[in-house]
Amino acid sequence: MTNPSLLILPGDGIGPEVMAEVRKIIDWYGANRGLAFDVTEDLVGGCAYDKHGTPLHDDTMAKAQEVDAVLLGAVGGPKYDNLDFSVKPERGLLRLRKEMDLYANLRPAQCFDALADFSSLKKDVVAGLDIMIVRELTSGIYFGEPRGIIEEGNERVGINTQRYTESEIDRVARSAFELAMRRNKKLCSMEKANVMESGVLWREVVTEVSKDYPEVALSHMYADAGAMQLCRWPKQFDVIVTDNLFGDLLSDAAAMLTGSLGMLPSASLGAPMANGRPKALYEPVHGSAPDIAGQGKANPIACILSFAMALRYSFDHGDEATRLEQAVEKVLADGYRTADLLGEEGKQPVSTSEMGDAIVAALDASL
Ligand code: NAI
Ligand code: MG
Numbered sequence: 001m002t003n004p005s006l007l008i009l010p011g012d013g014i015g016p017e018v019m020a021e022v023r024k025i026i027d028w029y030g031a032n033r034g035l036a037f038d039v040t041e042d043l044v045g046g047c048a049y050d051k052h053g054t055p056l057h058d059d060t061m062a063k064a065q066e067v068d069a070v071l072l073g074a075v076g077g078p079k080y081d082n083l084d085f086s087v088k089p090e091r092g093l094l095r096l097r098k099e100m101d102l103y104a105n106l107r108p109a110q111c112f113d114a115l116a117d118f119s120s121l122k123k124d125v126v127a128g129l130d131i132m133i134v135r136e137l138t139s140g141i142y143f144g145e146p147r148g149i150i151e152e153g154n155e156r157v158g159i160n161t162q163r164y165t166e167s168e169i170d171r172v173a174r175s176a177f178e179l180a181m182r183r184n185k186k187l188c189s190m191e192k193a194n195v196m197e198s199g200v201l202w203r204e205v206v207t208e209v210s211k212d213y214p215e216v217a218l219s220h221m222y223a224d225a226g227a228m229q230l231c232r233w234p235k236q237f238d239v240i241v242t243d244n245l246f247g248d249l250l251s252d253a254a255a256m257l258t259g260s261l262g263m264l265p266s267a268s269l270g271a272p273m274a275n276g277r278p279k280a281l282y283e284p285v286h287g288s289a290p291d292i293a294g295q296g297k298a299n300p301i302a303c304i305l306s307f308a309m310a311l312r313y314s315f316d317h318g319d320e321a322t323r324l325e326q327a328v329e330k331v332l333a334d335g336y337r338t339a340d341l342l343g344e345e346g347k348q349p350v351s352t353s354e355m356g357d358a359i360v361a362a363l364d365a366s367l
Pocket of ligand 1: 014074076078261283285286289292297300
């Protein structure tokens with residue numbers, strides 16, 4: 001048996017800093033759990049542009065297509081702000097998502113008890129929260145044609161088109177149902193079928209797919225009502241599936257129920273490969289944080305939890321993913337805080353590498 005393969009793309013800014021901590025975790029699993037990965041590291045974003053004149057070299061793209069999973073840090077920074085749109089760091093990330101056809105974006109909103117005070121909502125509303133939003137990522141209004149700004153009569157008109165094919169809805173719905181089966185068998189689909197035809201079709205197709213998952217309790221909600229319910233009582237949800245636009249808004253809103261950007265992981269999944277594993281890219285939600293880059297201040301937990309998602313969704317080691325999440329929970333409960341997790345003055349934050357080391361120590365203690 002060959003080891004599963006992992007392509008690591010640290011990227012720019014704090015990307016390499018948080019990824020260095022993930023490397024400690026990966027090494028720990030190799031040394032202590034017999035879980036060895038074939039890891040290759042490469043460039044994406046501004047650093048790739050500096051070396052190759054493109055934010056994602058063709059060879060890197062080809063590698064990403066071959067490996068079992070890609071783990072990315074973050075891209076971008078002020079140094080690259082004036083580059084042409086076609087070579088901006090973000091284009092590297094967009095190319096990965098597009099060519100790997102990663103249509104299901106998984107964004108957990110999970111509240112660690114030790115951070116419940118950090119939420120803008122009341123503690124009892126968020127404590128213990130653990131929900132997952134599945135956002136369709138490759139179609140919908142961000143991609144639909146026609147689009148553009150045209151002249152009509154004597155004024156300009158801005159146009160975008162919401163367009164979903166049956167197969168696009170079907171495949172993301174299946175990802176969401178599969179996820180619901182692994183979790184609590186509860187799925188809420190959100191659209192605006194009351195005012196949008198694409199929403200009517202969305203509701204029909206999701207309902208059709210549900211016949212293949214009779215154990216999953218499916219409900220439907222209009223996305224605006226869903227936004228309200230997410231703020232009112234988020235624990236009523238388990239898995240939510242929605243389109244690209246609503247998913248963009250709802251997942252950002254849900255994420256903030258739980259505190260800092262430095263805590264939020266994500267997974268983007270595509271179709272199953274020959275080995276049965278989905279095409280997969282794991283990355284923290286945050287960007288390259290140029291304001292704190294190079295200072296050892298970054299919170300590595302978002303990237304570490306992204307690796308936990310890789311363990312669960314690409315490598316079928318849900319038990320080991322849980323071990324890692326519990327190690328994170330433990331260091332937080334023990335009071336370890338990077339600067340972003342410190343609301344009040346006077347407390348001394350831990351550095352990026354101290355946080356990584358504390359999580360490794362908690363993993364040791366879990367054996
Ligand atoms: P950002 O997420 O990089 O930073 C927003 C704020 O959150 C900053 O104050 C930052 O210090 C803080 N922050 C972010 N991650 C943190 C962490 N792990 N630990 C502690 N604090 C953290 O978003 P911003 O400032 O809008 O963008 C900065 C650069 O990153 C831009 O070039 C942008 O294009 C790029 N970007 C890249 C993304 C990606 O690679 N997926 C996503 C978002 C932005
Ligand atoms: Mg967004």
